[in-house]
Amino acid sequence: MxxxxxxxxxxxxxxxxxxxxxxxxxxxxxxxxxxxxxxxxxxxxxxxxxxxxxxxxxxxxxxxxxxxxxxxxxxxxxxxxxxxxxxxxxxxxxxxxxxxxxxxxxxxxxxxxxxxxxxxxxxxxxxxxxxxxxxxxxxxxxxxxxxxxxxxxxxxxxxxxxxxKVKGAKLTSLTQATAYKTIRERKVTPPRPATDRNVRAVQLALNTINAAPPTSGDIWKSSRHKDLSKRVRTFLWMGLHGAHRIGAYWKHIPGFEDREKCQGCGEVESMEHILFHCNQPGRREIWELAEKLWKKEHDTWPEPSLGSVFGCCATQLEPESRYKPSGKNRLYRILISESAYLIWKLRNERVISRGGTPHSVPEIHNRWVHTLNNRLDTDRFQACHYDVKRNPNVSPALVIKTWSGVLFEESSLPRNWLREPQVLVGISALRAASPHDPG
The missing domain is CATH 3.30.420 (Nucleotidyltransferase; domain 5)
Incomplete structure (x- = not known):
């Protein structure tokens, strides 16, 4: 107008x-x-x-x-x-x-x-x-x-x-990358049913958390968020595509049909079952620890679901912008993504490496504490070597905003605790098991 x-x-x-x-x-x-x-x-x-x-x-x-x-x-x-x-x-x-x-x-x-x-x-x-x-x-x-x-x-x-009309592209300006993008734009690929289903699950889950549900483009962009490690980003990307070889994947493969069901529950072993419904030790203990740590600083714990896990980096618990990031949102995506990925790793170890033998509760507890402490140490190291061009997501101020309120004996720490030794998350490890994490 x-x-x-x-x-x-x-x-x-x-x-x-x-x-x-x-x-x-x-x-x-x-x-x-x-x-x-x-x-x-x-x-x-x-x-x-x-x-x-x-x-x-x-x-x-x-x-x-x-x-x-x-x-x-x-x-x-x-x-x-x-x-x-x-x-x-x-x-x-x-x-x-x-x-x-x-x-x-x-x-x-x-x-x-x-x-x-x-x-x-x-x-x-x-x-x-x-x-x-x-x-x-x-x-x-x-x-x-x-x-x-x-x-x-x-x-x-x-x-x-x-x-x-200016049609096509100049050969003198064309690169292999540009040619590939042009072909992708013109080639209409129908969405995979599993992918479409998972994206809609994310939008449905975040509709109750965010002011409005994110677009599919926002969801895919968030799955590559720099706050996540490469392994966690791969886990979320494959999860959105439904590409993990679990559950119904084995149903029609001769000789491997038994892998469709969970060894402990007898239910179809979907990602939702692994993260939220399995009776084997691991997932319940980890989500309880995540909620306990979160409530040290924040009142309301958004109950996790498959959609909120895959869309954790698109979650907006409070308004933020590129120039004013939120420590609360950042802690949430770290806590949700690392916890979900650890549940997935423990499941793989139990099924593949341990012959179905479950982990002990103290070992699960210590693995989670070790994972969060490692993540805290990584944040502290990157903040101490902050470069606005190379690591814009880990400024010292943002790291302090992210972890403040959920640290062990935080009242005894200085205001800037980034270079202090032995800064740990606010839940201690148990003595009964080793916190060794094979990766």
């Missing part, structure tokens, strides 16, 4: 040609303010399927269609993002065939519309009270239109004349 505001005289560099600031524009320049609006953008229930940035691009296209091509236009935006990406990236995107570009369909149309104009088109960031008021009115109109429209409006022509 856009609104026309009083004509102005301030100019800016055209979005389609990177030029230095121009002299003042003539008084007949048409001045337009545009804004986009998205409901629940970035979430599963995002209305109309596009976000604020896409809406702003569509508004710019609408302006160019409604105004004569030889007229001079000054388009005021809240952020210079649209103009900036067109100036800096347009040639590169076209050379690479627009592979991997977000909102590429709308950006391609905008670039084509700009090329058909003979008048000067400028994009400028709001710089005064008049611009801000006009942007507020445009945003209000966009919000009202989006809330009232039950289906996406087809008010803007998004077709591109054949002569202005």
């Amino acid at each position: 856009f609104t026309k505001t009083p004509r102005g005289t301030t100019a800016a560099a055209p979005a389609h040609v990177p030029q230095p600031p121009q002299p003042a524009l003539a008084n007949d320049t048409i001045r337009v303010s545009i804004s986009g609006f998205g409901i629940n953008q970035g979430q599963v229930d995002a209305k109309q399927g596009y976000d604020k940035v896409n809406g702003e691009i569509i508004a710019a296209i609408s302006c160019l269609e409604d105004i004569a091509p030889d007229a001079s236009i000054r388009i005021v935006v809240a952020q210079a993002s649209v103009a900036t990406v067109l100036i800096k990236n347009l040639s590169k995107w076209e050379d690479l065939g627009w592979v991997g570009v977000r909102n590429k369909s709308a950006l391609q149309v905008l670039a084509a519309r700009l090329r058909t104009r003979t008048g000067v088109t400028t994009f400028v960031k709001a710089a005064n009270t008049t611009d801000s008021s006009a942007l507020k009115a445009a945003r209000s109109l966009a919000q009202q239109s989006l809330r009232n429209a039950p289906t996406p409006p087809a008010l803007v022509n998004l077709s591109i004349p054949e002569k202005l």
Whole structure:
């Protein structure tokens, strides 16, 4: 949506040609303010399927269609993002065939519309009270239109004349990685039933924890979170795909049908059974320890489920951003992921290495304490050698926020305990078993 505001005289560099600031524009320049609006953008229930940035691009296209091509236009935006990406990236995107570009369909149309104009088109960031008021009115109109429209409006022509279409990629710019991405974009692969089922389980579980369920893209991105070790990331990735060789995997393999059932319970040995329902020692003790440690600092323990385990890194127990990460969220994803992975390791040892002999309760207890202490030591080491470029996720302040409140005899530690010897989690090991962890 856009609104026309009083004509102005301030100019800016055209979005389609990177030029230095121009002299003042003539008084007949048409001045337009545009804004986009998205409901629940970035979430599963995002209305109309596009976000604020896409809406702003569509508004710019609408302006160019409604105004004569030889007229001079000054388009005021809240952020210079649209103009900036067109100036800096347009040639590169076209050379690479627009592979991997977000909102590429709308950006391609905008670039084509700009090329058909003979008048000067400028994009400028709001710089005064008049611009801000006009942007507020445009945003209000966009919000009202989006809330009232039950289906996406087809008010803007998004077709591109054949002569202005840039097809394919330049061979001189093409790399093997770009070619692979292009093939993947064009090849439609149907989702695996197990994968789709697990992603929906994550969304259902986090719908009761987060303000809104995450998108499938957010879930897959979170499975590669740098707060997790490589082994835990692999465990979660395979779990989301249902790729572990357990349960129903063995049902139709001659000679191995007995592996479908849990040796101790006689039930189908699915990942959910292993983590939450198995009667063998291990999973119950570990979840009780995780809850006990969590409640040393936080009141409410979100009851774990298969969906919350696979989506632990997409969980938002409190608001956070890239520049203001949450220690509470970080402790939760470490605690949930490490506990679940340890349950999985103990199951494998019991079934493969120990011939079905279960671990003792003291050994399970000490293995968990040893795992969390190792993780705490890793955090402390990385925080003491903090490099904002190499390890942005382990700043000293964030590590202290993560573990404060759940440490052993924390009242006797200094405020900055990162370099102190013998800093341990707040649950002690038992003396009856060795905390040795074979990996």
